[in-house]
Amino acid sequence: MNKHRKQQIFVNSNQTMNQHSKLPHVGDTIFSEMNAVASEVNAINLGQGFPDYQPDSELLDAVCQAIQRGPNQYAPMIGVAALRQAIAAKVLALQGHAYDAQQEITVTSGATEALSASILALVHPGDDVVLIDPAYDLYAPVVTLAGGKPVRVAMRPPDASRPGFRLDWEAIGNAIHEKTRLLILNFPHNPTGLTLSEADLDALEHIAAKKPFLILSDEAYEHIVFDGQAYFSPASRPMLAARCVLVSSFAKTLQITGWKIGYCCAPADISKEIRKVHQYLVFSVNTPLQQGIASFLGKTQAVQALAALYQRKRDRLVRGLSHTRLRPLPCAGTFFLLADASALGMDQEKRTAIRLAKEAGVATIPVSAFYADPDAPAANHQLLRFCFAKQDATLDAAIERLAKI
Known part of the structure; x- marks a missing residue:
């Protein structure tokens, strides 16, 4: 079989697989994308929701x-x-x-x-x-x-x-x-x-x-x-x-x-x-x-103390963001805080998040990623999601970078 024929079979095989994908429109998640950007530019990662400290x-x-x-x-x-x-x-x-x-x-x-x-x-x-x-x-x-x-x-x-x-x-x-x-x-x-x-x-x-x-x-x-x-x-x-x-x-x-x-x-x-x-x-x-x-x-009160722990971290991030061009929104629960980034421009949220990671060195998640069509105007409100389940030193370092925008 000649080389051109082999290449054509390979192309046709890929096309057939794509046509039969059960999730043809699903690719890498926004979390994978932003983690890659954070790694590339050595940004402080306040995107994906996980603590940067050991459990009890x-x-x-x-x-x-x-x-x-x-x-x-x-x-x-x-x-x-x-x-x-x-x-x-x-x-x-x-x-x-x-x-x-x-x-x-x-x-x-x-x-x-x-x-x-x-x-x-x-x-x-x-x-x-x-x-x-x-x-x-x-x-x-x-x-x-x-x-x-x-x-x-x-x-x-x-x-x-x-x-x-x-x-x-x-x-x-x-x-x-x-x-x-x-x-x-x-x-x-x-x-x-x-x-x-x-x-x-x-x-x-x-x-x-x-x-x-x-x-x-x-x-x-x-x-x-x-x-x-x-x-x-x-x-x-x-x-x-x-x-x-x-x-x-x-x-x-x-x-x-x-x-x-x-x-x-x-x-x-x-x-x-x-x-x-x-x-x-x-x-x-x-x-x-x-x-x-x-x-x-059976022998701990750690669960009962969780809300107080994260409320202190939420408040620390809110205070810090008040000295930046980002405006924090109310947060009644979870360890995520939304911030209005419209002062940085009216671009799509994903592009703003990437720019913030590259220029300020802080990675976040665009809220538009949680909508059916992240590119639609109805999904873009100039909002970014910050995870505050981080050590105080991590939050302080991120705030210091963001204050320089």
Whole structure:
């Protein structure tokens, strides 16, 4: 076979593969892109959401002891019993809803797997799934893999009268109809920092009373809520809990993003379907990590102190940004802060983020990346997302650079 013929077959093969891709429009995430830019220019990385410090030493000791003690073989498919019981106790104390640790709680490989398994288990081809923009970038691709159709409903963006994002429950209700299988919520919200109020749950109950959809509630930042406010989960309302999958993770709660230990709580009939998918995605999750976390949760107040820790960091970044050309927006929860960068020009957010990384040496994430079309005018509000889950020295160094813009 001649060289030209081989090259033509290779080209045709690539074209065929692209035509049959299940996610033809998905490439590298914005997090990978901005991490690469940060690495290239040696920028301080306040983009991707992970701490730059070690977790609690007592937690590390608990896991080391679990490794030495064993077992180090497969955990039960649904998770180590002690950890499931600790999760049940935590949710009961926080939200007042009692989940059965045997039938209704499943330990997963991070919240990512819990979300993916839930969507793949519950969404059927042709189902609509309502996402609230700006939406975390995992949701839409997995909905597509399940054969569902993402239906995007935008939050109301900041304006002269309100400095932060806010939910549009009328628009959300109008988007839900007989083909809607799932509404995905993410509160405390990444990237906006918005949290749910009692009034929000009232609005959700009003919609749910009329329409039989399921709720997937991504609550990875449930313990990071500021200014003395409580966090309200849909699971705190019996009517909503009956149709809700509550997903969370120890990654943010215990500063262990690399361990990938999450969980989902749901009524037994829904959990049964999620477990069918979970067992073929990962089967079970790291045994000694589960044992160590369960032991640590039983003898620590670290979870209760989390909000105060991050509120100090939030306030430090807010004070610092007040001396720059960036204007911080309100942040009620999570460890992310949005800042208005319009004083730097009215370019698209991604280009502003890249320019900021290259010229100021600080990497951020453009909020437009959390919309269906990041290039659309409706997705660009001159907002950048900063992660403040960093050492004080890291935040101070970033602020010093930003003050020079």
